[in-house]
Amino acid sequence: MKRIASLVSAAVVVTAALMVLLCLDDTTLRDHSHTGRDAVTQSVVSASSESNPDTPSAPEQASSVPSRHAVLIRRPEGPPLIELAAADPQGRSGKVACSTCHSVRKPNFQTRSAAALDEFHQGLTFNHGTLTCYACHNPDHSDALRLADGSKVEYRDVMTLCSQCHAAQATSFQHGAHGGMNGFWDLSRGPQRKNNCIDCHDPHEPRFPKMVVGFKPRDRFSEAGKEHDDHE
Amino acid sequence: MTTTNDSSPTGDGSQVDGSQGDRSLPVLQHSSRRTAVKGAFATLGAAAFVAAVSPLRQAAKQTTAAEFMQTHYKRLTDEDKRQVIERLEAEVKQEHGVDVDIADDRPIPGTKFVYAINLSVCNGNGKCVEACHKENNHDRATNQSYIRVLEMPKGTMDMEHGNTTYSGVVPKDDKFYLPVQCQQCDEPPCVDVCPVKATWKEEDGIVVVDYNWCIGCRYCEAACPYHARRFNWKQAEVPADEINPDQSYLSNRLRPVGVVEKCTYCLHRTRRGKLPACLEACPTGARVFGNILDPDSNIRWILENKRVYILKEELGTKPAFFYYFD
Amino acid sequence: MSSTTALPTSEDQRSDDSHLLSYPRFLKRILWLATEGSFGFYAWMTLLTALSLVGLNAWANQVAGGMIGTNMTDHVSWGLYIANFTFCVGLAAGGVMMVIPAYLYDDEDMHKVVIVGETVAIAAIVMCTLSVVVDLGRPDRFWHLIPGLGEFNWPVSMLTWDVIVLNGYLLINLHVVGYLLYMRYLGRKPNPSWYIPFVFLSIFWAISIHTVTAFLYCGLGGRPFWNTALLAPRFLASAFVSGPAFIILVMRVMRVTAGYTAPVGPARTLIQIIRVAMVVNLVMLASEIFTLFYTGGAHVSAAKYLFFGAHGHSGLVPWMWSSIVLNLLGTFLFFLPSAMQRSTVRIVACLCCIVGIWIEKGMGLIIPGFIPSTLHEIVEYSPSLIEWKVTVGIWAFGLLVLTVLMKLVISVFGGQVSPKEPTATT
Structure with a gap:
């Protein structure tokens, strides 16, 4: 126009x-x-x-706040449980809490990777800066985590822990600019569900995993382009 | 002179015509014979004409009188719309045996939809492409979708260096990924060029197409700088059990052949408050959608706090679609 | 065809009944006469009818099976049809170029020439309209374009302007041709006030149809190859070549087959026009090429693909170079002195320029606008069999219309028909 x-x-x-x-x-x-x-x-x-998209009428639903639905952030169930590889001497098998072993073991504050361990956690890839295990895991409460100031934080609140260092991401997350979501954009009509940090990022190796492209358009006459993929 | 000159166009008639072709005033007898020849020619021609257009009869069967007479969406009364939608639903039921629900979702007052994609995060996995394909009842054989993703070398924004046919493991280290779909421009060239107003911009910013009004001239496809429009070169084929029954008249209902279609920001979802299908499908969380008129909206925060890139901004199309970086 | 409204109904002193009755009778009479002719004529007409029907059948199949029968894609969404349309608009516009020298000379005999130009224009417009109709995905919804009935997006859409100017041009030319023939048939001197204004109108209108058609493409910011202000002038320049060249060919055919001769003066002027226009056209093409390649950048990618191929694709390269060779050769031939005579050189030159410009306007202009696509993807295009059949059918039908119109012109100017002898037989 x-x-x-x-x-x-x-x-x-x-x-x-x-x-x-x-x-x-x-x-x-x-x-x-x-x-x-x-x-x-x-x-x-x-x-x-005529139709004028530049100056639409004033927003109306901003005022109708009362029935706002929540933004539901998924949280971990609780502390992780370790699947036992075989039955223990007492013949027990299944999942055990971290404290099962760690309550009777002295923490080594220097450990930075699984390579230094000979009893357990071998093969655990760790690629998260130069952190030590006890930078995040709580030496006093094995079924919880610890913040930088030494205070305890539950596994369910893992995002608090991540946010200490990743403040920029946390801010973005708060404003919907980081992390996936589902449900409603309009909270007056329904709730929104969001992932938490460790849904997408393995805390021990937080880089987002590689993926394989599964779905490509099949255009007429562009088959040739598909074969030699050297589009400079 | 032969007497069977009315039998074939090139055979015997030739001698007659050849012998007297230049005589300006033929005698009456020949004139009447000539009339007979002409009559035979005309009959032959008419028969050939009927034979030539016979495929049209089949095409005509697919178009009902009600569809042919249907007027422009904006001229339909509520009662008209009810009848049209009833007819469309019945047609789907008859052809595919599926019960679909075609709504007529109108813009929510006080909304203006804006989309943003985080290019620092997008890894080109193509889940959005697939989600669009399924949500919008696209043709299965061609993997049609409203979204195309370009794999771009780092260090440039020139799409000349991009590639849409990449495959395999993503993201590649030296590449970034640029998904492109309809930008729902505030100055949409596609709307300007349409000769019959079959496409227009609605109050919430979504550019829609009335699939029952479009004449299929594809001028909009030529005008769009973002390759956002698709033409139904053939009837899209979707298996009955894969048809998404949640439909809207201006959105993802099954489109007729020979018309243009495009991304509608999933208006059959978004006008009911839900997030678009491509956003929900994105595993990287690169996609953000919302109402820019709401000062507390995600999208508003991004535009105020992030570095934003606008695709082909120099064309003055004023997209309601932004790319941003962390 | 019977535009009776455009005729003078007031100032008839000599004829017995009203023009409202006599004009349709005249049309009936001459149309009947148009079906009389030699064996060669019948063979020609049969051939054209057969080809038209082949095209019609191909189009019917395209409608029934969907546009998938064409080789167009979402990347190259316009193809041979719109390419041909663009050329035919030029032909129609150029057809009227015959009119300009005719009125500059201000000669009675010139009506013979004017009429040829205007009839070529009519046939070309018919071809234009058909080319657009066959390109529609939903020809059954054609009525959506009719103002009043449908929704006419005027003045925003350039396509609606095109609909208006093309139809207007058709009406103007039908009126001028019909009026001049009718007056000749009545044996009366045409009243200048009934056709001179329309002739001049048609000259301006001819420029408008090609300008508007160029605006159709050059107004699109998303297509850098078309998005140049030089497009409309280039269209005009090439129309001033292809139109007159086509008329020269038609005049030659009429002279050989029917002995319909026109004075040599306007033909010479036409050649002068072609010489100038072709040089201008080539200069503008060169200027376009310089700007594209010297600047480089995003605008050059389509031109690179067109002239040299890009990213391993070179489908249009042979087209474009043959166009350039034909155009240069045609121009060279037109500059030979023998082109001024009724010579083979002149005919070859005309053919070279017509084919050269057909390619330049179509495969060399419309198609590269889409390659690479707006997302810089390269999807190549070459017309499908259906597209070729339909296009040949359109040309055959256009020539059919032209032949019938020429027959009318020849029979009226040859004095074979007049209102005095009702049966035209002894």
């Missing part, structure tokens, strides 16, 4: 210029320029009276 308005005004300018060139009589000149101005006004009016 704006395009038309500018076209019309351009046409008016050109017409006016032509009038100046062509008309010798002052009165006719004035008449013509008058019609010109009318045309501009009209086009502006029509442009604004």
